[in-house]
Amino acid sequence: MLDMAKNSEIADGIERRTTADFVFERLHEDIVSLKILPGSKLSEVEVARRFGVSRQPVRDAFARLGNQDLLVIRPQKATEVRSFSMEQISHARFVRLAVELEVIRCACIDPDETVAPAIEINLELQRAAIESEHSDRFHDLDYDFHRLICEYGRRPLAFETIKECKQKIDRLCVLSLTRDSRATTLVEDHCELIKAIHDGSVDEALIVARRHLERLDETISLIHKTHAEYFE
Amino acid sequence: MLDMAKNSEIADGIERRTTADFVFERLHEDIVSLKILPGSKLSEVEVARRFGVSRQPVRDAFARLGNQDLLVIRPQKATEVRSFSMEQISHARFVRLAVELEVIRCACIDPDETVAPAIEINLELQRAAIESEHSDRFHDLDYDFHRLICEYGRRPLAFETIKECKQKIDRLCVLSLTRDSRATTLVEDHCELIKAIHDGSVDEALIVARRHLERLDETISLIHKTHAEYFE
DNA sequence: ATTTGGAGACTAGTATACAAGCGCTGTCAA
DNA sequence: TTGACAGCGCTTGTATACTAGTCTCCAAAT
Numbered sequence: 001m002l003d004m005a006k007n008s009e010i011a012d013g014i015e016r017r018t019t020a021d022f023v024f025e026r027l028h029e030d031i032v033s034l035k036i037l038p039g040s041k042l043s044e045v046e047v048a049r050r051f052g053v054s055r056q057p058v059r060d061a062f063a064r065l066g067n068q069d070l071l072v073i074r075p076q077k078a079t080e081v082r083s084f085s086m087e088q089i090s091h092a093r094f095v096r097l098a099v100e101l102e103v104i105r106c107a108c109i110d111p112d113e114t115v116a117p118a119i120e121i122n123l124e125l126q127r128a129a130i131e132s133e134h135s136d137r138f139h140d141l142d143y144d145f146h147r148l149i150c151e152y153g154r155r156p157l158a159f160e161t162i163k164e165c166k167q168k169i170d171r172l173c174v175l176s177l178t179r180d181s182r183a184t185t186l187v188e189d190h191c192e193l194i195k196a197i198h199d200g201s202v203d204e205a206l207i208v209a210r211r212h213l214e215r216l217d218e219t220i221s222l223i224h225k226t227h228a229e230y231f232e
Numbered sequence: 233m234l235d236m237a238k239n240s241e242i243a244d245g246i247e248r249r250t251t252a253d254f255v256f257e258r259l260h261e262d263i264v265s266l267k268i269l270p271g272s273k274l275s276e277v278e279v280a281r282r283f284g285v286s287r288q289p290v291r292d293a294f295a296r297l298g299n300q301d302l303l304v305i306r307p308q309k310a311t312e313v314r315s316f317s318m319e320q321i322s323h324a325r326f327v328r329l330a331v332e333l334e335v336i337r338c339a340c341i342d343p344d345e346t347v348a349p350a351i352e353i354n355l356e357l358q359r360a361a362i363e364s365e366h367s368d369r370f371h372d373l374d375y376d377f378h379r380l381i382c383e384y385g386r387r388p389l390a391f392e393t394i395k396e397c398k399q400k401i402d403r404l405c406v407l408s409l410t411r412d413s414r415a416t417t418l419v420e421d422h423c424e425l426i427k428a429i430h431d432g433s434v435d436e437a438l439i440v441a442r443r444h445l446e447r448l449d450e451t452i453s454l455i456h457k458t459h460a461e462y463f464e
Numbered sequence: 465a466t467t468t469g470g471a472g473a474c475t476a477g478t479a480t481a482c483a484a485g486c487g488c489t490g491t492c493a494a
Numbered sequence: 495t496t497g498a499c500a501g502c503g504c505t506t507g508t509a510t511a512c513t514a515g516t517c518t519c520c521a522a523a524t
Contacts, residue, residue, distance in 0.1 A: 053478080054478055055506095091387075095393055098335075102333065250506090276476070277475090
């Protein structure tokens with residue numbers, strides 16, 4: 001309870017970390033990992049008591065989470081964890097697809113070849129990860145892969161946008177257990193994509209990318225059916 | 233000073249409006265319209281005094297503006313209005329382009345024809361607006377046009393994303409005075425775009441859209457040269 | 465002349481107290 | 495039995511006091 005005060009002091013190596021930061025990160029993690037389920041009510045005072053802080057930093061943290069669409073805050077009403085909306089999920093996926101496609105187009109036209117080696121290494125590691133069946137490891141590598149693609153297309157900031165979309169969808173996909181079974185297919189997609197970009201065949205690359213991201217859709221609609229209670 | 237308290241009470245027709253909302257909106261407007269210039273320092277107490285409220289709602293408003301990248305807030309340091317960054321502007325334009333292209337692709341493949349009449353009317357009004365040289369009116373219609381395109385492609389939420397990007401760029405473009413001279417060209421773009429979509433020629437539509445959004449680039453780089461002091 | 469140290473006036477972060485709206489629940493009357 | 499209404503406990507919103515960093519400027523020492 002009180003030990004967090006110490007944490008917030010010791011961890012300020014580069015930037016000053018506030019209590020609000022701490023509360024925010026903890027809550028964020030709990031919400032994204034579904035330790036706190038959609039629809040749950042969160043009281044400022046209750047959370048404040050739990051963390052041993054005053055309401056103020058909790059309030060700040062709530063506001064930030066609200067801005068990320070994770071909480072719905074209404075004056076004088078209990079703020080609650082936002083439940084999933086098929087529209088929003090679909091929109092996040094749409095934006096991600098749009099941005100990713102455009103990044104790939106950039107990569108085809110004017111690639112930053114200094115990034116190419118890193119991609120090759122990443123692909124190798126992906127293959128290794130699925131052989132040794134480290135699905136967490138693969139997940140990290142997949143994340144890196146899409147980041148590298150953005151750098152390859154000289155659009156590093158695009159990954160920030162992609163990341164935001166990804167987070168919204170990932171929160172949902174925590175509910176899915178079929179993740180790793182698809183890993184092999186996903187790696188194949190990645191390889192095909194890189195090959196197409198190397199060959200400079202824009203259209204082919206875009207088709208592969210589209211197919212790659214569409215694989216999520218079945219997972220999403222499956223979850224929609226099996227976990228309807230978390231949808232609004 | 234105190235009259236705003238009344239304002240916040242009378243305006244809550246649909247949803248409860250808080251003092252923080254009020255402060256946020258006022259500041260937002262002032263920042264976006266460049267009444268408050270990039271680099272300006274904003275003090276919580278000073279703003280609170282100016283609006284005749286306590287620091288708390290101002291703090292909330294600051295946090296929100298910070299989340300929109302309009303303010304840079306650092307612990308124990310004066311928060312200031314974020315100056316423009318060419319990277320961010322360019323990124324916003326990139327995301328907007330990506331999303332808009334994908335929306336148009338949707339509109340070509342599976343358009344919501346119930347929206348078509350509204351678009352026709354909008355185009356007519358655009359022509360009327362530039363003839364009577366109402367540039368503000370044209371700006372509103374342009375806004376509506378891009379909203380309608382999203383509905384036409386059955387992606388209404390996409391406009392929210394486009395709007396966010398637009399806002400970031402528009403804040404910069406307030407500095408430009410050459411807006412209206414281009415109106416005629418822009419309307420022509422709009423018409424061409426709609427025609428291409430109607431004809432179902434996806435590639436043509438995408439080319440037109442690309443060209444349309446690229447027109448912003450010269451304006452942006454012009455401002456970058458003439459107003460370097462507002463860039464970081 | 466340059467540097468350094470410290471006072472004071474800033475900054476934002478936090479804690480606490482109070483105000484005010486919403487919703488439930490229990491009671492009382494029809 | 496059922497409906498309405500009052501009151502209470504919950505929620506968040508706001509105000510204020512206090513803490514603690516940061517900056518600036520000026521004076522004193524080198």
